Amino acid sequence: MEINNLVEKIEKHIDFTYEEINSVIKKYTMGEYSDQDFLPVIKAIYKNDISDKCLYYLTNSMKNSGAVLDQTPLGKTVDKHSTGGVSDTTTIAIVPILACLNTKMLKLSGRSLGFTGGTCDKLECFEGYKTDIPLQKAFELVKENGGCMMTSTADIAPADKKIYALRDKTNLVDNISLIASSVMSKKLATGANIIVLDVKYGDGAFMPDKKSAKILGKKMIMLAKKDNKKAKVVYGDMSQPLGYNVGTKLECMEIVKLLGHYDKHNPLLKACIKLSALCHALDKHIPYFIAKAKVVKVIKNKRALEKLKTMVSCQGGKLDLFEQNYDKPSLVKLAQNDCILKAFKTKELGEIVNTFNHKYKSNEYGVITYQKIGDKIKKGEKLFSLYAPHDEVEEISRQIFDCFIFHS
Numbered sequence: 001m002e003i004n005n006l007v008e009k010i011e012k013h014i015d016f017t018y019e020e021i022n023s024v025i026k027k028y029t030m031g032e033y034s035d036q037d038f039l040p041v042i043k044a045i046y047k048n049d050i051s052d053k054c055l056y057y058l059t060n061s062m063k064n065s066g067a068v069l070d071q072t073p074l075g076k077t078v079d080k081h082s083t084g085g086v087s088d089t090t091t092i093a094i095v096p097i098l099a100c101l102n103t104k105m106l107k108l109s110g111r112s113l114g115f116t117g118g119t120c121d122k123l124e125c126f127e128g129y130k131t132d133i134p135l136q137k138a139f140e141l142v143k144e145n146g147g148c149m150m151t152s153t154a155d156i157a158p159a160d161k162k163i164y165a166l167r168d169k170t171n172l173v174d175n176i177s178l179i180a181s182s183v184m185s186k187k188l189a190t191g192a193n194i195i196v197l198d199v200k201y202g203d204g205a206f207m208p209d210k211k212s213a214k215i216l217g218k219k220m221i222m223l224a225k226k227d228n229k230k231a232k233v234v235y236g237d238m239s240q241p242l243g244y245n246v247g248t249k250l251e252c253m254e255i256v257k258l259l260g261h262y263d264k265h266n267p268l269l270k271a272c273i274k275l276s277a278l279c280h281a282l283d284k285h286i287p288y289f290i291a292k293a294k295v296v297k298v299i300k301n302k303r304a305l306e307k308l309k310t311m312v313s314c315q316g317g318k319l320d321l322f323e324q325n326y327d328k329p330s331l332v333k334l335a336q337n338d339c340i341l342k343a344f345k346t347k348e349l350g351e352i353v354n355t356f357n358h359k360y361k362s363n364e365y366g367v368i369t370y371q372k373i374g375d376k377i378k379k380g381e382k383l384f385s386l387y388a389p390h391d392e393v394e395e396i397s398r399q400i401f402d403c404f405i406f407h408s
Helices: 002-011 018-029 035-048 052-063 090-100 119-123 135-145 158-169 176-190 210-226 248-260 267-284 288-300 303-314 346-359 390-401
Strands: 078-082 105-109 147-151 194-201 230-237 331-334 339-344 366-369 382-387 404-406
Touching (some): 002 018, 018 052, 018 158, 035 158, 035 176, 052 176, 052 210, 078 176, 078 267, 090 105, 090 119, 090 147, 090 248, 090 288, 090 303, 105 135, 105 176, 119 248, 135 147, 147 303, 158 176, 176 210, 194 210, 194 267, 210 230, 230 267, 248 366, 346 366, 346 390, 382 390
Parallel strands (some): 105 147, 194 230
Antiparallel strands (some): 331 382, 339 404
16 A cells, blocks of 8 residues: 555665655545554654655645646735744734835735634625635736735645645644645745744744744745745744734734834834834845835835725625724723732633633623733733633633732
């Protein structure tokens, strides 16, 4: 059986050929091999890892398992990918920012994954926003508005969808080669000319530290270059929430307000500016500092905010959220004494918020934090505001408070 031969090569650290891995991937995607048949391949890669050459063969076969988009009718395009993190809503700002600068992006995004909310879930907080639109319509919107945000189509890297589901089910997610092939098979199949990769590390990310994040980043850059794509990677610390709001709707409201009220000290806006400027610099072949100045300008003059409104409207979304203020919270937690915030249990915080939103089938609930690591907090200052189901406020508040770690 060809799977047994493939597994044996991986276990003995012998390079397999593209034909060998492609045949197995193709049959698994088409249902000729079951999950149980294919699982030994994933286990072998997880335990033994593979060479860069074999990683490219694996990624390419996953990319070619479905449609590969041709974005040439749009001209030169860029793509941005984040490996995920709590309170990461950068995409919703970056696409309209770049559209104002004539840097085009067709952004295919996903839904909630584990403890992080998905971009498409957040976009649907604009009531009526259609994330599932035909590609022809998406291309028209990019030509008309400079960008479009939608859900990934079913025929983009279908092998990855099956393989990731199997990895998730069998707890075989945290392997650098498997993560790199998963991310890049989708990115390369999307067809953009330039790819910017935002690799997160820390408690609230898949990569535990910057060292492992850099290994992942280098592998993804290698895969992009072998596919003749221009790519850059940046590394983001996810030891605490990227923004201050955690929870699908609250996160969406935060990024909208940041586009309307420029705050150079806000870490979420800083990340948006950095990623936007890098995308624009690579697209237009200009120095980063010039690209950054242009990005800041379209935020300050609110052109990016108006562009986001246009994009939301063109995909059926209502604009209520742009005018909405925060409701009265269910509970406000205050500091009981003077203290310094030492650390966050970031992943746990994301999991708590996701759990009660899923339980109540809502996107309304969440938490607004007011402090970042290293902040000196005075007695009586706000730690967080909680938006939660009335009958669970006290218990959820206790759980969230436990995610804050203070210097003794």
